[in-house]
Amino acid sequence: MSQPVAIRLEQVCKRYPGAAGLAVDHLDLEIPTGEIVALVGPSGCGKTTTLKMINRLIEPTSGTIEIHGRPADELPVHELRRGIGYVIQQTGLFPHKTVAGNIATVPRLLGWDKARTRERVEELVDLVGLERQMLDRYPSALSGGQQQRVGVARALAADPPILLMDEPYSAVDPIVRARLQDELLDLQRRVHKTIVLVTHDVDEALKLGDRVVILNVGGVLEQAAPPAEILADPASPFVADFLGEELGLKRLALLRVRDITPDTGPVAEVGDDADSVRALMQEHRVTWFGIREHGRLLGWQWGSTLDGEVRADGAEPFRTVVSPDTTLRSALDGIVNSLTNVAVVIDDDGEYRGMVRIEEISEGVR
Amino acid sequence: MSIFATRHDRLLSWEWIGDHTDEIWERTLQHLQLTGYAVGIGLVIAMAMSMVALRWRRAYAPLAALSGALYSIPSLALFAILVPYTGLGFRPVLIALVTYTLLILLRNIVAGIDGVPRSVLEAADGMGYEPWRRFLAVDLRLATPAIIGGIRVATVTVIGLVTVGALVGSGGYGVFINDGLSRNFTTPIIVGGGLSIAMAIAFDLLFVAVQRLTTPWSRAGMAP
Numbered sequence: 001m002s003q004p005v006a007i008r009l010e011q012v013c014k015r016y017p018g019a020a021g022l023a024v025d026h027l028d029l030e031i032p033t034g035e036i037v038a039l040v041g042p043s044g045c046g047k048t049t050t051l052k053m054i055n056r057l058i059e060p061t062s063g064t065i066e067i068h069g070r071p072a073d074e075l076p077v078h079e080l081r082r083g084i085g086y087v088i089q090q091t092g093l094f095p096h097k098t099v100a101g102n103i104a105t106v107p108r109l110l111g112w113d114k115a116r117t118r119e120r121v122e123e124l125v126d127l128v129g130l131e132r133q134m135l136d137r138y139p140s141a142l143s144g145g146q147q148q149r150v151g152v153a154r155a156l157a158a159d160p161p162i163l164l165m166d167e168p169y170s171a172v173d174p175i176v177r178a179r180l181q182d183e184l185l186d187l188q189r190r191v192h193k194t195i196v197l198v199t200h201d202v203d204e205a206l207k208l209g210d211r212v213v214i215l216n217v218g219g220v221l222e223q224a225a226p227p228a229e230i231l232a233d234p235a236s237p238f239v240a241d242f243l244g245e246e247l248g249l250k251r252l253a254l255l256r257v258r259d260i261t262p263d264t265g266p267v268a269e270v271g272d273d274a275d276s277v278r279a280l281m282q283e284h285r286v287t288w289f290g291i292r293e294h295g296r297l298l299g300w301q302w303g304s305t306l307d308g309e310v311r312a313d314g315a316e317p318f319r320t321v322v323s324p325d326t327t328l329r330s331a332l333d334g335i336v337n338s339l340t341n342v343a344v345v346i347d348d349d350g351e352y353r354g355m356v357r358i359e360e361i362s363e364g365v366r
Numbered sequence: 367m368s369i370f371a372t373r374h375d376r377l378l379s380w381e382w383i384g385d386h387t388d389e390i391w392e393r394t395l396q397h398l399q400l401t402g403y404a405v406g407i408g409l410v411i412a413m414a415m416s417m418v419a420l421r422w423r424r425a426y427a428p429l430a431a432l433s434g435a436l437y438s439i440p441s442l443a444l445f446a447i448l449v450p451y452t453g454l455g456f457r458p459v460l461i462a463l464v465t466y467t468l469l470i471l472l473r474n475i476v477a478g479i480d481g482v483p484r485s486v487l488e489a490a491d492g493m494g495y496e497p498w499r500r501f502l503a504v505d506l507r508l509a510t511p512a513i514i515g516g517i518r519v520a521t522v523t524v525i526g527l528v529t530v531g532a533l534v535g536s537g538g539y540g541v542f543i544n545d546g547l548s549r550n551f552t553t554p555i556i557v558g559g560g561l562s563i564a565m566a567i568a569f570d571l572l573f574v575a576v577q578r579l580t581t582p583w584s585r586a587g588m589a590p
Contacts, residue, residue, distance in 0.1 A: 055492055082494035092489025096507055096583045106493050138583040154493075164492075 003032035005069075006162060006194035007054055012063030014049050014219065023049045024219030026063070033161075036188060036195040038209030040202055042242070046219030047198045051164050054196060055084045067162070082106055085155030085163035085193070089171050091147045093139040099125075099150050100135040106158040124153040127190070129183060145176040149183070156191065165197040169204065181208055202243055206231070206250060214239050228254050249329055251365055257331055258324035260364035262345050262354030267292050272310045278303065288340055290355075291315040297352040300340055318344045324353065328361050335361075379553040390557065396537035397528050397565065403460055404524045405517060408467030412516075415468070416475040426476060433468035441466070441527050445534045459531030466527060467520040474516025478509030511581045518573035525566040529558070539565075 008031070014024040024046040031037045039047040052058040053065060056077050065072040072080060093102050100121050107117040125132055128149040139147055148168060155163055169177040181204065188195065199205050205212045206227040213224040216238055223235035231251045234240035243250065267290035268277045277289050281303050291298045291310055299315030306314075320334030320343040331343045335358060345353035383390070415433070419426035439447075441462060448458035482505055490504045506513075532540025542558030545551075578585070 057488065057492055078494040078496050080494075081492055084492075086489065086492035088485055088489055088492070090483070090485035092483075092485040092487075092492075094486060094490075094504065094508075095483075096581070109494055109499075140583065151489075 003034055005030045006033040006067070007031040007196065008064075008066040009050070009053075010064045010066075012050075012053065012065060013061045014046065014053065014058065015061045021218050022046075022061075024053070024060070027219060027221055029213065029221070029224065031194060031196060032211075033194050034192045035210040036184075036197060036208055037211045037213060038205035039196065039198045039213045039215060040200065040205035040242075041215035041222075042217060043200065044217045045215035047200075047215050048166055049219065050215070051166055051196055051198045054162075055081050055086060055164055078109075082109055082158060083160050083162070085157075085160045087148075087151045087155045087163065087165040087168045089167040091139070091151040091171075093147055093150055093154070095139055098136050098138055099130070099142070102139065102150055103153045103157050105154055110158055120157060121153075124156060127156070127187065128153045143176075144172045145180060148172060148176075148180055152184075152187070156193075161194060163193045163195045165195060167198055167200065170200070177204075184208060203250070206254065214242060248365060249332075252329035252332055252361065253327050255328045255364055256324065257322055257326050257328065257343075257345055257356060260328070260356065260360050262356050263360060265290055265342060265344075265355035267297065267352075268310045269293065270298075270310050270312050274306050274308060277306055277310060286340070290318075290344075292352065295351060297344060297346070318342075320344065321346055322356070323347065328364060331356055332358070332361055377552050378556055382553045383557060386554075386557075390542075390561070393537060393539050393541055393558075394561065394565075397525070397539050397562065400456065400460060400463065400528045400531065400536060400538055401521060401524045401565075401569075404463035404528075405467055405521050407460075408464045408471055408520060409517065411464065412468050412471030412475060415472050416479070419472070419476055420479060430469070430472060433465070433472050436465040437469040439465075441530050442533065445531065449534055454535040456536050458534055459528070459536035463524050463527055463531070466523060470520045470523070471513075471516045474512045474519075475509065478512025478516075479505050481512065482508045511577055511584065514573055514577045514580065518570060518577070521569045521573065522566045525562060525569060529562050538562075 007029075009027050009029040012024055012027045012029075013022055015022050027046075027050060029050075039050055041047050049058055053060050054067070054072065056072060067080070067084075094105070097105075100118075103121045103124055104117045107120060112120070121135065122132060125135060130146060130149050130153070134142065134146065139150065142150065148171075151168070155165075169180050172180065184195075185208065197205075197208060199208075205214075209227055211224060212227050212230055214222040214230070216222050222242075223230055223239050225235075228251060230239065231243065231247055231254070234243060266280050266284040266286050266288070268280055270291060270293040281287060281289055287303050288300050289303060289306075289310075290300045291312065291314065293312055297318070298312055299317045301310075301314045301316060318338070318340070320331075320338040322331045322334060322343045322345055324345065324347055326343075334343045335341055335356065342355040342357050344355055347353050412433075415429050419429050436444075444462040444465070445458050448461055452458040452461065486504065486508070487500070490500045495504065528536065528538045529540035529543060532538055532544050539558040539562040542554035546553065546555035546558065
């Protein structure tokens, strides 16, 4: 692991009073600084218990938990918690406080002065993508997605290095959920927190986690690895089963166009003669060709319609254009929908980078 | 109505009212004082009972049963039971009135605090509230509408019962009613009864206003 460890669990067990078995079973876990670690598993796998032992909402029965190298039980519990952001499913926003009051909760507990708190609140509202005019509203006047954003802003208020998220998106509809997930990834690129996220949705874990920790019923660790590794090599039949269907497509969702080498493709320059174009098409075993002028790809044309030399005005625009950041999954989707069966890669500067065919994609996953 | 009629024949004698403004004021203060003491002391006791009930859930049923039993004793009977121990006057009525407030207040306080969403409490704990601070700033604050609702019902109930207390010498508007009944003279009955009704309505409206003022969030959308 390249990053220093932010949270370390060693031989952590939790047995609830009156329960027959363990809720968490001798768990060893290292959570690297600045990464998103997703804890995922079926209900009863102890994922929420594990999360809550980090901020001591639940005390472990045995074992040690260290946060930045110091035992979690060294500090008074309320001080420990003020240094760890906490986001929960039903948002847990205070209904009697305005959005501003909610976000200011931890700064107030820490005794910040008004001006500093106000400034921080406004900064956070911008950061999570809310309007400043919402600051004086009560949570009940907000949509589910907005409430969740306020929850995140509140958790980040005192700029804690660690953020715990307990099924943060399970109460919002799938469209809002996808957007909030994207926002979290975007936010993380700017704030670089150590984030521990609990979810029952394996796709969410694979999408958000830099590492995914899969737990089985009884709090048994099945596998902890980066998503691509888990998909490529499930550690047990349980993991393979839990990952569900369409493993290949799930892996494609994690890989990006930049991760594979595109083909130059059957591309002719404006002004090329018909013979060279025919040779080009034969070489690529296609019946169409791309038309390029000054490094820009103008479009494509059926070989059968070529009459004389290649001209710019014959170019039909490509239906599927992707960027190096596009996931292979959506590139594949574009390919199957295109007449030419390729996705054209154009970078942010508008330069032509090559073409992706199904062959390149399956090569990349192999 | 004829101007020759004796004052006893008239439903309402303004002359009597004019002669008794000082006493009306004095009885009003007595009525308010007794109500205020009863609800105030009741609130303190009910709050303590609620703390016990919230801390040890098993204590709630017996506490509710006890205050329910006290509530079910007819007021006049309770005054009568207490008088041998306390003598006539303010004290037996105050004690009886306090017992009547307990059931209403206990139920409302416990229900109000129980009604605070678990997710809100968990978030508060997770953000590092100390237990006492959470109780004051979150639990109690969010239970405020329910608690004020309880105070409102208790106050209105007590204002009515204070009137009965005049029979054992507590003062208040009931004195006028007893006086009127004993002399078959309607004016003090109407004055005493009317003023106690007016006071009850006034407090009812006052607490509705207080409830609204202390829960600005409930107007923003969802009911509390």
